[in-house]
Amino acid sequence: MSIVTPLTTGPEITPKQLSASAVAKKKLSSPWASLAAIVIAVLWTIPTFGLLVSSFRPERAIKRTGWWTFFSDPQVTFDNYKAVFGADGGVNMADFFVNSLVICIPAVLIPLALASLSAYAFAWIEFKGKNFLFLAIFALQIVPLQVTLIPVLEIFVKLHLTGTFWTLWLAHSTFALPLAIYLLHNFMKEIPAGLIEAARIDGAGHVSIFFRVMLPLLTPALAAFGIFQFLWVWNDLLVALVFAGGGNEVAPITLQLANLSGTRGTAWQLLSAGAFVSILVPVTVFLLLQRYFVRGLLAGSVKG
Amino acid sequence: MFNTASTTPGKLLQMLAALLLFAAIMGVILFIAGRLGRGKNGDKWVGYIYLLPAVLMLLIGLVYPGLRTIYESFFDAAGNAFIGFDNYKTIFTNEDELTVLRNTVFWVVFTPFVATAVGLVYAILVDKSRMESFAKALIFLPMSISFVAASVIWKFMYEYRPDQGSVKQIGLINQIIVWLGGKPVQLLIESPLNTFLLIIVMIWIQAGFAMTILSAAIKAIPDDIVEAARLDGVNAWSMFRSITLPSVRPTVVVVLTTIGIGTLKVFDIVRTMTGGQFKTNVVANEFYSQTFRADNQGLGAALAVLLFILVIPIVAYNIRQVRQGA
Numbered sequence: 001m002s003i004v005t006p007l008t009t010g011p012e013i014t015p016k017q018l019s020a021s022a023v024a025k026k027k028l029s030s031p032w033a034s035l036a037a038i039v040i041a042v043l044w045t046i047p048t049f050g051l052l053v054s055s056f057r058p059e060r061a062i063k064r065t066g067w068w069t070f071f072s073d074p075q076v077t078f079d080n081y082k083a084v085f086g087a088d089g090g091v092n093m094a095d096f097f098v099n100s101l102v103i104c105i106p107a108v109l110i111p112l113a114l115a116s117l118s119a120y121a122f123a124w125i126e127f128k129g130k131n132f133l134f135l136a137i138f139a140l141q142i143v144p145l146q147v148t149l150i151p152v153l154e155i156f157v158k159l160h161l162t163g164t165f166w167t168l169w170l171a172h173s174t175f176a177l178p179l180a181i182y183l184l185h186n187f188m189k190e191i192p193a194g195l196i197e198a199a200r201i202d203g204a205g206h207v208s209i210f211f212r213v214m215l216p217l218l219t220p221a222l223a224a225f226g227i228f229q230f231l232w233v234w235n236d237l238l239v240a241l242v243f244a245g246g247g248n249e250v251a252p253i254t255l256q257l258a259n260l261s262g263t264r265g266t267a268w269q270l271l272s273a274g275a276f277v278s279i280l281v282p283v284t285v286f287l288l289l290q291r292y293f294v295r296g297l298l299a300g301s302v303k304g
Numbered sequence: 305m306f307n308t309a310s311t312t313p314g315k316l317l318q319m320l321a322a323l324l325l326f327a328a329i330m331g332v333i334l335f336i337a338g339r340l341g342r343g344k345n346g347d348k349w350v351g352y353i354y355l356l357p358a359v360l361m362l363l364i365g366l367v368y369p370g371l372r373t374i375y376e377s378f379f380d381a382a383g384n385a386f387i388g389f390d391n392y393k394t395i396f397t398n399e400d401e402l403t404v405l406r407n408t409v410f411w412v413v414f415t416p417f418v419a420t421a422v423g424l425v426y427a428i429l430v431d432k433s434r435m436e437s438f439a440k441a442l443i444f445l446p447m448s449i450s451f452v453a454a455s456v457i458w459k460f461m462y463e464y465r466p467d468q469g470s471v472k473q474i475g476l477i478n479q480i481i482v483w484l485g486g487k488p489v490q491l492l493i494e495s496p497l498n499t500f501l502l503i504i505v506m507i508w509i510q511a512g513f514a515m516t517i518l519s520a521a522i523k524a525i526p527d528d529i530v531e532a533a534r535l536d537g538v539n540a541w542s543m544f545r546s547i548t549l550p551s552v553r554p555t556v557v558v559v560l561t562t563i564g565i566g567t568l569k570v571f572d573i574v575r576t577m578t579g580g581q582f583k584t585n586v587v588a589n590e591f592y593s594q595t596f597r598a599d600n601q602g603l604g605a606a607l608a609v610l611l612f613i614l615v616i617p618i619v620a621y622n623i624r625q626v627r628q629g630a
Contacts, residue, residue, distance in 0.1 A: 037429040040422065041442045044508065047457045048445070050476060054460065066474050098312050102319045110326055117333070118358040125351035133355065140362060142619050143370055144569050146591050146608040150376070150601065151369035163308045165318060174365030177358050205341040206350045207334050235450030237572045242596070249310050258452045261459065261576050268460060268474070275456040279449040286448035290441070293448075297513065298520055 055080050055272035062268045080273035091260065091270055093253065093277045100234055100252040100281070102165060107172035107233045108226050114173070115180035115225075116218065120210050122181070123188035124196055134185070140178040148175075149242045156243065165250050167243035172233050180225055183296070187221035188214065224296030227289050231282050253278045333357065370612075377605035391606035404585045407499050408568070411506070411586055412614075416563040419507045420556060423514025427522055428548065440519065444512035451509070451572035458505045459577055462491040495583040502584055505573050510563045521555035522548065554626060561622040565615055587611055 054067045058077045061069075084093040121127075122134050156167045191214070199209045215222075240255045248256075257278050261271060286293060305322075309315040333353060340349040380387050395401045423443075430439040446454060463475030467488050473479040478488040492498050525548065533547050549556075571588035578584045580593060587607055595604030 033429050034433075037426065037433070037439060040426050040429075041439055044443050044446070044511070046476070047461050047508070051457045051460050063474065065472050066476065066479050068476070068479075095312070098315060102315045106319060106322050106326070109323065113326070113330055114358045114361070117354040121351040121354035125347050125354070127348040127351035130351070133359070137358075137362065140366055142565070142612075142615050143366060144608065144611045144615060146569065146588065147373045147612050148366055148369035149608075150595060150605065151372040152365055155364070155369075161306060164306060165309065165315070166306060166322070169322060170361075171365070174361045177362055178366075181358060205338060206347070206354075207338045207341065231448055235452075237450065237452055237575075238592070241592070245596075247308070249308050250315075254450045254452045257450075257456065258572070258576050261452070261456055262579070265459070268463075271456050272460070275453045279453045282448045282450070283445065286445070287441070290444075294516055294520075297516055 051272045051275060054268060055276050057269075059269040062272070063266075080269045081277070084270055084273045084277060091256070091274060092248075093256065093274055095248075096251060096253040096256040097277065099250055100254075103168045103172070103240075103250070103252050104230055104233045106165075106169045107176075108229045110169065110173040111176035111180050111229060112222060112226055115177055115184050116215070116222070117210070118177075118181045119184035119188050120206070120214060122185045123191075124209075125206060137178050137181055141182065143178075145175060145238060149238075153242060163244070163247055163250065168239065168250065168252075171239050171243055172229075172236070175239070176229050176232070180229070183225055184218070184221055187218060191217055220292060220295065223289065223292040227285060227293045228296045230285060231293075234282050329357070373605045373608055376601060377609045379602045379605075381600040381602055383601045387602065391603045392610075394603060395606060395610060400585075401590070403583050404587055404590045407496075407583070407585060408587045408614075410496075410499055411503055411567050411570070412564055414500070414503050415506045415510060415567040416560045418503075419510035419563055420514045420518075420559050422507070422511040423516075423559070424518050424552070424556070426511070427515045427519035428544070431519065431522055440512075440515065443515050446509045447512040451505075451570065452576050454505055454509055455573050455576035458501075458508070459492070462501060462577075464488055464490045464492075492578055492584075493582045498578060498582055498584050502573055502577055505577070506567055506570060510566070514559045514563065517559050518552055518555055521552040525551045557625040558622060561618050564618050568611060568614055568618075587614075 050067045053070050054062050056076050056078070057067065057070060058075055058079065061073075061075055065073075084091045086092075118137075122130065152171060153162075156162050156170075161167050161170075195213055196209060199213050204212065234252070235254060236252070237254050237258055240252050241258075244250045244252070244255065257271075257274050260267070260274055264270060305318065305325075309318040333356070337350045337353045340346055340353060343349070376383055377391055378386055378388060380390075395405070426439075426443055430436050433439065460474075461476050462478075463473075464478055465471045465473050465475075465488065473482055473488055475491075477491060482488060489497075491501055529547060529551075530543075533543055538546070569588050571586065571592055574580050574584055574586050574589040575592070580586075580589045585593075587610060591604055591607040591611065594600045594607060
């Protein structure tokens, strides 16, 4: 490959199509670059793939031979999935699946609604102490959950809420607020002030501006944070352990998978199928709404 | 409505009731805001009422508990006697706790750098390639699954079967060791190897995050800079060193610190894979064990506060770097 490519190479390589890394990559001589990319991709995919294959192999086969023997001796069964859903194995994934959904939906909608109101106030209303309050909420993002758990648990005990979904709904909603307010505020600030002023001149109050002007424009931002929060709550273990660890009645699917791994760590026929049942929803949500999720990530996110 | 729901219809009903109650509260807030908005200084009051629910929740659920935990970290196991800094002294002198601290350092040093390096290299390699979005999804997918599921996936990779004639390995890593002529290793028991094997799980999850953010930064590098360098005939390595890397440096800092903070607080992986045994414990997991297993609330609180303190320099560094870049 020539080092200096003249500008008049032809229409297919216009300068706009080449980014720094594209050039770097070209110069790295493509075959090696492709090989390196493929090696990383394979390394990253194999662990999941191995467990996925195992979840469809019979128990005897899983325990006696490695999953790679599947290719020389393919045996397929759905028994593992039947076992994790069935009541007799004591795994009952279906119940925990319902719990996870019941926990997630309010734990996403409540902070989303409250944070949009707050973000609107911070972005478009003038009041005393605004900057200080905003800075304080921004700073709260760095507080680790661990610091808050015991006192929050004590509050729930006093309110007789322990062992109910309310603990998880309230805890997740509260913990989500700082990041949600910060992100939504950034999105709202980008909306042209002219739009709001025009609505004000037409005599609209902050309530109708919020609903008629803001919410429709904010849909992508709400989707971005919604997915973020959904994955966070669905995948959470710590909050679930602390507030729902006592009984199985409200525990989410991650908690059951963790328990299964702790008590039946060698029952790979159950663990493999159970793991895939638990990641089915987040992976689907992610694949369908990847665009919004990435946008949420890019908006800057430090959570925990 | 505030009881424990135990049947599926019961659970769904309770969820519906909770959502309706929440909608009603929102309705009241908006109604009051609508009324206040008409009065003198109306705007100001609308602002306050919009903020009221969030601020209340944060005060009760985050600020008060945080302060309370700091206070409790100066008390003994039962939370009765004031013992000054003794809990903190324990963390920095007790042998087990020192192992916890050492492991946490390993986690926080290795995870961000390796994950970011892999993410950056991969982002450059697949940039503008034909299968870019598919290639990215492969690396990014681990981000969407739980730490628990990721731990189960990797525990299976690390699975060990004793080295006896007819017994076959079912974990891929040990099988590779055997194929290469070695003897199978109890990977999760061997210290300090096991800590690094757990760190790999976190790297596996976070590399996708690093790649996504850095890929966006790479695409934002102005074309004319790249073109000028290209006309000067710079080679791949100096293109990377003098164009790509300086351009994405501020983003690299953000990615490093974000992963660093996340790593500091991760406990799911340690808990699921080893339960903190075999010298793999980290601060976040030790916090959980001391608070809920050993019933040592004072020490647990001190460990939580330590997590908080450790986050602060990382965030401060992040803010300083971002400021300098701007």
